[in-house]
Amino acid sequence: MESSETLKVENVSKRFDSFTAVDALSLQVPRGTMYGFLGPNGAGKTTTIRMIMNITIPDSGHIEILGQRMTEDLKRHIGYLPEERGLYPKMKVGETLLFFGEVKGMKASEAKSKIDYWLRKMELVEWKEKKVNELSKGMQQKIQFITTVMNDPDLIILDEPFSGLDPVNADVLKDIMLDFKKQGRTIIFSTHRMEQVEKLCDHICLINKAKKVLDGSLREIKRGYGKNTVVVEYQGDNSFVSDGRFIQSSNDYGNFVELKLKPGANPQELLRSMVDKTTISRFEVTEPSLNEIFKEIVGQSVEQLNAENQERHQAMFSAAAR
Amino acid sequence: MKKIFYIIKREYLQRVRSKLFLVGTILTPLLLVGIIFISIKFSTMKTSVQHNIALIDLSGQVAQPFAGAFTDKLDDGKPQYNFQFINENRPLEQIQGELSKRVMSRQLDGYMVFSKNVLEDGKAEYHARNVADLTERAIYSQTLSNLITNLRLRKEGLDPAKIEGLTRKARVTMLKISESGDKEERGQTFGVSYVLMMILYTTILMYGITVMRSVIEEKTSRVVEIMLSAVRPTELMAGKIIGVSLVAMTQYLIWAAAGTLIFGYGLAAASSVLPNAAGYLPKIPPYVFVYFVVFFLLGFLLYATLYAAIGAMVNNDQEAQQVQMPVTMLIVVPIIMVGLVIRTPDSPTVVALSMVPFFAPILMFMRITIQTPPWTQIVACIALMLATIGLLIWLSAKIYRVGILMYGKRPSLPELMRWLRYS
Numbered sequence: 181m182e183s184s185e186t187l188k189v190e191n192v193s194k195r196f197d198s199f200t201a202v203d204a205l206s207l208q209v210p211r212g213t214m215y216g217f218l219g220p221n222g223a224g225k226t227t228t229i230r231m232i233m234n235i236t237i238p239d240s241g242h243i244e245i246l247g248q249r250m251t252e253d254l255k256r257h258i259g260y261l262p263e264e265r266g267l268y269p270k271m272k273v274g275e276t277l278l279f280f281g282e283v284k285g286m287k288a289s290e291a292k293s294k295i296d297y298w299l300r301k302m303e304l305v306e307w308k309e310k311k312v313n314e315l316s317k318g319m320q321q322k323i324q325f326i327t328t329v330m331n332d333p334d335l336i337i338l339d340e341p342f343s344g345l346d347p348v349n350a351d352v353l354k355d356i357m358l359d360f361k362k363q364g365r366t367i368i369f370s371t372h373r374m375e376q377v378e379k380l381c382d383h384i385c386l387i388n389k390a391k392k393v394l395d396g397s398l399r400e401i402k403r404g405y406g407k408n409t410v411v412v413e414y415q416g417d418n419s420f421v422s423d424g425r426f427i428q429s430s431n432d433y434g435n436f437v438e439l440k441l442k443p444g445a446n447p448q449e450l451l452r453s454m455v456d457k458t459t460i461s462r463f464e465v466t467e468p469s470l471n472e473i474f475k476e477i478v479g480q481s482v483e484q485l486n487a488e489n490q491e492r493h494q495a496m497f498s499a500a501a502r
Numbered sequence: 503m504k505k506i507f508y509i510i511k512r513e514y515l516q517r518v519r520s521k522l523f524l525v526g527t528i529l530t531p532l533l534l535v536g537i538i539f540i541s542i543k544f545s546t547m548k549t550s551v552q553h554n555i556a557l558i559d560l561s562g563q564v565a566q567p568f569a570g571a572f573t574d575k576l577d578d579g580k581p582q583y584n585f586q587f588i589n590e591n592r593p594l595e596q597i598q599g600e601l602s603k604r605v606m607s608r609q610l611d612g613y614m615v616f617s618k619n620v621l622e623d624g625k626a627e628y629h630a631r632n633v634a635d636l637t638e639r640a641i642y643s644q645t646l647s648n649l650i651t652n653l654r655l656r657k658e659g660l661d662p663a664k665i666e667g668l669t670r671k672a673r674v675t676m677l678k679i680s681e682s683g684d685k686e687e688r689g690q691t692f693g694v695s696y697v698l699m700m701i702l703y704t705t706i707l708m709y710g711i712t713v714m715r716s717v718i719e720e721k722t723s724r725v726v727e728i729m730l731s732a733v734r735p736t737e738l739m740a741g742k743i744i745g746v747s748l749v750a751m752t753q754y755l756i757w758a759a760a761g762t763l764i765f766g767y768g769l770a771a772a773s774s775v776l777p778n779a780a781g782y783l784p785k786i787p788p789y790v791f792v793y794f795v796v797f798f799l800l801g802f803l804l805y806a807t808l809y810a811a812i813g814a815m816v817n818n819d820q821e822a823q824q825v826q827m828p829v830t831m832l833i834v835v836p837i838i839m840v841g842l843v844i845r846t847p848d849s850p851t852v853v854a855l856s857m858v859p860f861f862a863p864i865l866m867f868m869r870i871t872i873q874t875p876p877w878t879q880i881v882a883c884i885a886l887m888l889a890t891i892g893l894l895i896w897l898s899a900k901i902y903r904v905g906i907l908m909y910g911k912r913p914s915l916p917e918l919m920r921w922l923r924y925s
Binding site: 197230233235236252255256258259260261262264265266267268269270271279280282283284285324327328 | 504505508509512516719720723724725727728729730731732733734735907909920
């Protein structure tokens with residue numbers, strides 16, 4: 181093995197005019213990990229991934245994949261599912277998959293058996309001779325996913341793979357991703373939704389405004405913050421949320437609240453102060469969630485940043501329409 | 503490089519199998535055959551309607567020979583023209599009044615009045631319901647003219663047959679001297695060149711736009727980045743352009759085969775009427791077709807790269823309509839100048855214009871068919887085109903690379919300049 185890292189990005193930058201999309205970003209993706217690449221919309225995730233794929237050329241910096249400098253030939257070993265994705269609407273499903281298999285360097289016979297395997301797995305066999313535009317959006321997403329993984333790539337890069345998927349199909353996708361990880365393949369996926377990362381990833385990289393905020397093993401990151409957080413599911417009185425003796429900050433997720441304890445505050449005493457007034461169904465002393473970690477470092481939550489970027493996008497589009 | 507083959511294959515098969523191609527390729531020649539077939543049928547078909555015409559001859563000398571000049575028969579063997587001679591000693595107005603009534607009641611198609619001094623003044627009138635038929639007017643005028651000329655000559659004691667022999671018109675045959683030394687007739691050949699030029703113009707425009715549409719399709723269906731996960735943008739662009747050019751070549755082949763068939767049929771049909779029909783056929787030297795293919799490929803490559811870049815710049819067909827205008831104008835301009843090329847194929851202006859790579863496919867091809875220019879000019883022209891194509895591919899590939907991933911606002915010119923730096 182040439183290197184223990186599947187992907188190495190060193191000091192990579194990309195500017196579009198006055199706008200800096202990616203600023204001196206470095207990251208390492210260890211072999212065989214599920215790597216979460218996260219940040220709010222517009223943070224520079226897609227540009228970074230496009231640079232990794234040699235689709236956008238970096239202004240400066242260095243990218244190494246599987247121990248080699250990225251070349252066109254290496255694309256064969258990478259399965260890439262872009263965020264902006266679609267298929268040729270008038271081609272048949274089978275035809276489409278064969279075409280992508282061949283373009284990725286597969287032999288026709290090999291591609292055909294893989295196509296059958298994946299269509300069976302995705303429960304789309306009876307759609308093989310149908311045209312792509314007769315498929316539902318969810319089915320088309322599954323076909324796109326098959327084009328990404330059909331040639332058994334060592335490295336799989338998925339840009340916002342869950343966006344637009346219904347919960348059932350999102351689950352199917354999640355299981356397949358976990359299977360790949362068990363097979364020892366490396367998976368990088370980007371998302372702006374923290375809870376997906378917390379469930380799936382062992383390594384993460386957080387970026388905001390073109391810059392890396394934080395990266396490393398998820399477990400170690402969380403351990404670094406210590407068990408200073410309490411998650412509570414409750415009914416009744418909620419005055420404990422703003423109890424200045426214990427609580428530094430809180431975040432209400434609807435079904436539960438996440439409370440950050442003041443330094444030195446004892447969770448046992450907090451629990452004792454609550455039991456008389458509140459019915460508690462869950463009380464867990466834990467590490468802070470990624471959302472909280474992000475908020476602590478950046479000062480704003482991912483949701484707030486997403487909303488801000490949304491506004492900026494809309495302003496831009498309405499300017500263009502004028 | 504194997505990847506590009508699959509891109510070409512997909513582009514080619516998708517287009518050749520489409521209904522549009524079927525309609526454009528198969529139906530066009532069929533329609534042509536149909537039109538030619540029907541027009542031949544019509545031209546050889548005799549009208550089955552008999553013309554009833556009354557003749558009033560105030561001079562008393564021309565009615566009989568005039569009627570005798572019409573010998574055409576209908577399908578059923580009856581004469582096509584049926585003349586009635588009116589010889590009554592009544593006032594002219596009265597006779598005309600009665601005849602007009604018969605014309606109106608459709609017993610007669612019309613009547614003709616020859617003036618008293620028709621031999622001297624050549625005056626005659628034709629009264630009918632329909633006097634708009636130009637062929638009929640020409641037939642009557644011509645017949646009467648010939649008739650009274652002959653009568654006048656006889657009166658002077660001259661033999662009309664001898665006069666005709668003495669006044670036979672001269673005919674100038676056009677022969678062309680070319681560098682290879684062969685002489686060919688140019689008149690009919692020119693017609694074919696003109697048609698070839700129009701096909702060249704139409705197909706370059708049509709297939710250039712096909713490339714543009716194809717790029718837009720990939721953008722709007724968002725398939726383009728999935729493609730880029732496996733291939734270079736330049737490979738995608740090149741594969742597309744080559745694929746579409748092969749579609750055009752396929753169409754040409756089908757048309758050439760169909761054209762040969764139509765020609766054969768036309769020749770056979772014409773031979774039944776004109777024994778020497780083959781002699782009237784245009785003789786097109788084979789090199790014209792070679793140049794046709796060469797200039798199509800060069801012209802297509804040049805414009806297809808431009809159209810590919812435009813496709814990458816825009817988001818939909820409506821936007822493309824506006825942006826493509828200047829490029830389309832570049833193809834249309836030489837069509838306007840064709841008249842100039844025909845009149846003065848070797849004037850400095852025409853030579854200079856035909857060397858401009860954007861005009862060369864039409865103008866240089868036209869010059870070659872009219873008055874083949876020196877080979878140095880042809881070689882220089884092709885070299886210039888190749889250099890321009892190289893430059894355009896380089897530029898377009900850069901625009902394409904950035905543009906296919908840009909959604910939203912269409913770039914302004916300065917933005918486009920910056921795109922060139924991004925890639």
